Amino acid sequence: MRGRPLLYTSYEADQALLNTTTKRVMLGLFFLVLISIPFQVVPGLKFLGQEDWLRLLTTAAIFVIGALGLNILTGLAGQVSLGHSFFMAIGAYVAVWLGGPEGGPLIGLGLPIWIWLPAAGIIAALVGVAVGPTAVRVRGLYLAIVTLGLVFIGEYIWRNWDSLTGGAQVGRDFPPLQVRLWKEEPPLLDFTTPSTWFGVEFSGAAKAFFLMTVFAAVSALLAKNLQRTRVGRAFMSIRDRDIAAEIMGVNEFAYKLLAFGISSFYAGIAGALLASFVTRVIPERWDLFLSVQFIAIIFIGGAGTVTGTFLGTAFVILLPRIVQNFTLWLQAVATEGEGILAAIADVFVATTPNDFGLVNTFAGVGPGLSVAQLNLVLYGLLIIGFLIFEPFGLYGIWLRIRNYWKGWPFTY
Amino acid sequence: MRRKSKWLAILLVLGLVLAACGDGEGGETTTTAAGEEETTTTAAPSEETTTTATGAEIATDVGVDLEAGTITVGLLSDLSGPFAPLVTVINTGHDIYWQSVNADGGVNGLQVELEVRDTAYVVDTHVQLYEELKSQVVAFGHSTGSPQTVAINPSLQADGILAIPLTWYSGWSDPAINANLVPHGVPYCIESMNMIEYLTLQAPDATTIAIASSPGDYGEDSNAGAVLAAEALGLEVVYDGTGRINAADEATLAEVASGIAGSGAELVWVTTSPTPFGSIYGQALATGFEALWSGAGPTWNPALVGPDSPIKDALARDFYISQYYAPWAAESEGNAMVRDLVAEFAPDAPPLDYYAEGVIEASILHQALLAAYEAGDMTQAGVLAAAKSLESVTFNGLAPDETYVGEPNDRVQRAQFISRPDPAGLAGGASTGATLIESNYTSPIAEAFEFTEACFKLG
Numbered sequence: 127m128r129g130r131p132l133l134y135t136s137y138e139a140d141q142a143l144l145n146t147t148t149k150r151v152m153l154g155l156f157f158l159v160l161i162s163i164p165f166q167v168v169p170g171l172k173f174l175g176q177e178d179w180l181r182l183l184t185t186a187a188i189f190v191i192g193a194l195g196l197n198i199l200t201g202l203a204g205q206v207s208l209g210h211s212f213f214m215a216i217g218a219y220v221a222v223w224l225g226g227p228e229g230g231p232l233i234g235l236g237l238p239i240w241i242w243l244p245a246a247g248i249i250a251a252l253v254g255v256a257v258g259p260t261a262v263r264v265r266g267l268y269l270a271i272v273t274l275g276l277v278f279i280g281e282y283i284w285r286n287w288d289s290l291t292g293g294a295q296v297g298r299d300f301p302p303l304q305v306r307l308w309k310e311e312p313p314l315l316d317f318t319t320p321s322t323w324f325g326v327e328f329s330g331a332a333k334a335f336f337l338m339t340v341f342a343a344v345s346a347l348l349a350k351n352l353q354r355t356r357v358g359r360a361f362m363s364i365r366d367r368d369i370a371a372e373i374m375g376v377n378e379f380a381y382k383l384l385a386f387g388i389s390s391f392y393a394g395i396a397g398a399l400l401a402s403f404v405t406r407v408i409p410e411r412w413d414l415f416l417s418v419q420f421i422a423i424i425f426i427g428g429a430g431t432v433t434g435t436f437l438g439t440a441f442v443i444l445l446p447r448i449v450q451n452f453t454l455w456l457q458a459v460a461t462e463g464e465g466i467l468a469a470i471a472d473v474f475v476a477t478t479p480n481d482f483g484l485v486n487t488f489a490g491v492g493p494g495l496s497v498a499q500l501n502l503v504l505y506g507l508l509i510i511g512f513l514i515f516e517p518f519g520l521y522g523i524w525l526r527i528r529n530y531w532k533g534w535p536f537t538y
Numbered sequence: 539m540r541r542k543s544k545w546l547a548i549l550l551v552l553g554l555v556l557a558a559c560g561d562g563e564g565g566e567t568t569t570t571a572a573g574e575e576e577t578t579t580t581a582a583p584s585e586e587t588t589t590t591a592t593g594a595e596i597a598t599d600v601g602v603d604l605e606a607g608t609i610t611v612g613l614l615s616d617l618s619g620p621f622a623p624l625v626t627v628i629n630t631g632h633d634i635y636w637q638s639v640n641a642d643g644g645v646n647g648l649q650v651e652l653e654v655r656d657t658a659y660v661v662d663t664h665v666q667l668y669e670e671l672k673s674q675v676v677a678f679g680h681s682t683g684s685p686q687t688v689a690i691n692p693s694l695q696a697d698g699i700l701a702i703p704l705t706w707y708s709g710w711s712d713p714a715i716n717a718n719l720v721p722h723g724v725p726y727c728i729e730s731m732n733m734i735e736y737l738t739l740q741a742p743d744a745t746t747i748a749i750a751s752s753p754g755d756y757g758e759d760s761n762a763g764a765v766l767a768a769e770a771l772g773l774e775v776v777y778d779g780t781g782r783i784n785a786a787d788e789a790t791l792a793e794v795a796s797g798i799a800g801s802g803a804e805l806v807w808v809t810t811s812p813t814p815f816g817s818i819y820g821q822a823l824a825t826g827f828e829a830l831w832s833g834a835g836p837t838w839n840p841a842l843v844g845p846d847s848p849i850k851d852a853l854a855r856d857f858y859i860s861q862y863y864a865p866w867a868a869e870s871e872g873n874a875m876v877r878d879l880v881a882e883f884a885p886d887a888p889p890l891d892y893y894a895e896g897v898i899e900a901s902i903l904h905q906a907l908l909a910a911y912e913a914g915d916m917t918q919a920g921v922l923a924a925a926k927s928l929e930s931v932t933f934n935g936l937a938p939d940e941t942y943v944g945e946p947n948d949r950v951q952r953a954q955f956i957s958r959p960d961p962a963g964l965a966g967g968a969s970t971g972a973t974l975i976e977s978n979y980t981s982p983i984a985e986a987f988e989f990t991e992a993c994f995k996l997g
Contacts, residue, residue, distance in 0.1 A: 176673070177669050177672075177673070178666065178669035178670035178673075181665075181666055181669050182666065185662070185666070285753070285784075293753055293754065293781075294753035294754055294781070294784075295684075295685060295752070295753055295754030295755070295756070296685060296753070296754050296755060296758075297661070297685050331669075400662075404661060404662045404665060404689070405665075405689060405692075406661055406685060406688060406689040407661060407662075408661055408685050411660070411661065411662070450655075450656075495618075496617040496618040496622065496656045496658075497617075497618075497656050498617070498618035498619075498656045498658040498663075499618045
């Protein structure tokens with residue numbers, strides 16, 4: 127049966143993770159490129175190996191983990207949640223409770239990462255299951271409001287529980303990415319400082335990048351597998367028509383709780399890793415905007431798909447940097463260049479305090495959005511745009527491109 | 539599904555609006571040094587030595603290009619977060635200062651260029667942008683916010699780069715954490731000693747004081763000094779609202795206002811941002827409460843005595859403005875320079891006090907760059923070493939002189955400026971709403987205070 131696409135003779139082949147050669151090749155290439163990034167060998171992508179880009183990619187890998195969790199709840203089970211940042215905060219604070227320095231002025235037990243990281247996920251999941259019953263009573267818009275409430279309750283607690291969180295606007299240092307068997311010094315593995323592994327010099331940023339990539343890959347594999355099980359199909363049936371699902375024997379209550387639990391587990395892990403990677407986090411970090419970023423990832427990438435989650439995360443995390451570099455480039459064009467391009471750029475950017483422009487690159491006294499504000503506006507526009515014009519997100523766009531070329535030249 | 543999508547779109551946009559509006563909390567903040575000493579050692583960037591026209595050998599690594607004749611300086615600025623209105627003006631101060639330096643031939647012929655990044659007052663973004671700029675700039679002209687500066691501090695030390703903190707936390711003068719930082723201006727805790735003692739000089743019979751603040755290092759540091767001053771002056775603290783003010787939560791403002799008014803205090807010391815201060819002051823005033831008020835520098839904003847402000851006349855009667863630098867209309871040579879710079883390089887910009895902050899930061903860095911050139915080492919580490927060896931940086935009356943050598947107790951800044959609100963001057967365009975009454979003021983308590991470490995510490 128070789129060479130006949132989309133012809134499957136067994137259920138296993140049809141449900142296989144990588145059911146076509148193209149997928150296998152592309153995934154292999156993707157991993158090769160990822161691994162090569164810190165070594166700066168792929169032409170055109172060398173800049174990604176610089177420390178600041180590595181940090182950005184590492185952040186993206188952490189966000190992938192969180193987004194995969196929300197994708198299970200929102201994309202698969204169809205339950206919109208704005209409370210994701212609350213569960214991330216729980217993960218982060220469990221991590222610092224268990225892993226923070228012992229005997230200091232703040233709560234901490236000084237335990238190693240193999241305890242605090244799983245615990246961050248498990249306790250976040252338990253909290254998710256605990257608040258689940260109130261949430262599964264309501265649907266759609268009302269569920270979004272209920273979970274929105276969690277973010278504000280959480281923010282209040284984090285701001286005021288000084289001995290755990292360090293206090294509002296102060297924050298505390300989180301346990302570093304170091305692997306220890308118990309509390310020994312120096313650590314067994316240290317992902318924060320440069321060292322030589324297998325005869326190759328690795329920077330701290332490169333090591334953290336590899337670690338997070340592995341975590342993200344494992345999370346993605348688990349999420350993808352979940353989709354293909356009885357549980358995953360039950361989630362999708364609830365999403366598509368909950369009453370019909372119940373008639374078919376899907377226990378809606380139990381599966382919704384389970385979805386909350388799994389999603390919160392992912393969120394807890396992501397929160398702990400994010401805090402540990404950033405090193406210092408203030409309680410205000412776990413705000414509504416963080417939740418909105420995850421919703422944006424899901425809808426921009428494509429709800430319910432693992433590939434879409436990766437695309438969405440890359441888009442949302444890298445967009446600010448791209449917008450920033452683009453405006454800086456426009457600024458250079460506007461100030462140095464001449465001709466039509468410079469004139470257009472000049473309308474777009476305000477380069478001096480009194481210049482008119484949509485974006486204010488030199489921040490002085492004057493009109494114009496800052497780059498971060500422009501990013502907020504772009505998120506909003508993109509979410510609206512995708513929901514209305516491309517509900518399957520970037521993944522949907524990819525599918526259409528793929529299908530076009532699949533049938534080429536006989537597209538219709 | 540279509541209907542659902544529509545609702546989702548509306549909801550998410552609402553969510554974004556909420557998220558954008560929600561971050562109203564004012565007050566800078568922080569903590570002490572990162573818990574543990576990190577012993578990161580990064581590979582030193584390749585260093586080169588070039589012989590200049592004058593025959594001197596100058597070592598450079600990052601941010602100084604002798605061939606192109608440029609020096610690149612980084613600014614980690616909050617341009618879209620809670621302090622954006624102030625920091626945009628401060629950046630204009632930087633801009634006009636360096637424009638004038640460049641117009642006069644630059645730093646020994648090298649033109650200074652600014653690389654500005656918007657941190658939005660978010661710690662992760664701040665760290666991320668630090669990583670981006672550290673391979674482009676020779677030093678950081680400012681780093682906005684205390685938790686943000688604490689977060690990059692271990693990296694600054696590992697990379698050997700200088701930064702000027704744009705916050706007045708007393709920890710920046712603490713030798714435990716300031717190896718790569720050169721602070722300026724009176725720290726919050728010494729500022730409160732100055733101002734509270736000054737208030738008692740205006741009301742010699744006062745025996746009671748109320749204190750309130752925003753959370754974070756800003757409020758805690760300031761109130762640590764306030765409590766010390768109250769004790770030394772024999773004042774009874776009849777209301778203590780340390781950390782109680784949450785700008786985003788009206789209820790806390792009402793609680794603090796009624797706490798202050800109900801205490802019957804004769805003096806009030808408030809450490810917060812202008813909007814919550816205006817609300818607290820207005821509510822206390824409405825109950826008929828009258829006292830002498832003052833607050834840490836960032837509490838004040840001239841808009842409080844703007845033409846439409848209902849509290850402008852009461853503030854002119856009750857309030858003493860604490861300042862780290864002399865206000866716009868002051869007579870010093872330094873102030874005249876700021877006015878000239880604005881007139882020449884930003885002629886349409888309105889008169890504001892905060893250009894001075896940018897000019898002060900830029901002046902410190904300017905001195906450090908000159909000293910580094912002199913020493914023949916314009917590497918990142920060379921500029922850091924040069925800044926740390928500056929014995930005297932003078933601002934010609936714009937701000938008290940700074941020194942970065944000697945014991946912490948000898949070099950910590952104790953002097954400051956005090957102004958009175960001037961609604962008439964603001965309305966008439968004669969001033970920026972503040973009339974200077976004391977220059978380089980240091981109270982006896984602040985003078986006697988033994989500074990060895992941060993007034994407010996957190997592990």
